[in-house]
Amino acid sequence: MRWFARLIMKLMGWRVTHGMPEGISKAVIIMAPHTSNWDFVIGRLGFLSHGVKPKVLIKQESFFFPLGIILKSLGAIPIDRGISAGTIKKITHLMDDADSFFLIITPEGTRKLVKNWKKGFYFIAQHTHVPIIMGFLDYRTKGGGLGPVLYPSGDYEADMKIIQEFYKNKQAKYPENFNLSHQNLSKN
Secondary structure, three states, X not given: OHHHHHHHHHHHOOEEEEOOOOOOOEEEEEEEOOOOOHHHHHHHXXXXXXXXXXXXXXXXHHOOOOHHHHHXXXXXXXXXXXXXXXXXXXXXXXXXXXXXXXXXXOOOOOOOOOOOOOXXXXXXXXXXXXOEXXXXXXXXXXXXXXXXXXXXXXXXXHHHHHXXXXXXXXXXXXXXXXOOOOOOOOOO
């Protein structure tokens, strides 16, 4: 299946420029920018081409028959968006019980333009004592992959500056829908 994913990506003109960092078996992977449904397809192919089976959080309302079966087979975890503390507790249990666990979160939370990124990814990583890996898709270069690894320091603002500095030059499919929370970063 890995070869098939690589072939499809190549035919689409995409390449994975940075794979999974060595020695990490559990992490929260943030993926940005996220402005199109194609982000999921391309990202999923990229992970598949490297043999990584990530998990994703999806609102529990999406888990109706037969879609729920498909979503679970793709690594989706149903969540109640109204209970954030319950989500952290659920993810902590899942990570504790697994030898390998990679959770993908899109901090923008939607494909539409948002003023500020959601903070849940940070608190999940901090609570579960796992690193944050900065995943990306860059439509300018048609490259994607996994970038720097950040272990949450507990200083959310300082860590977010590091994270968003990494993403400031990544181009979304729809650039007008991509925004970084810290506007003091200059886009070059």
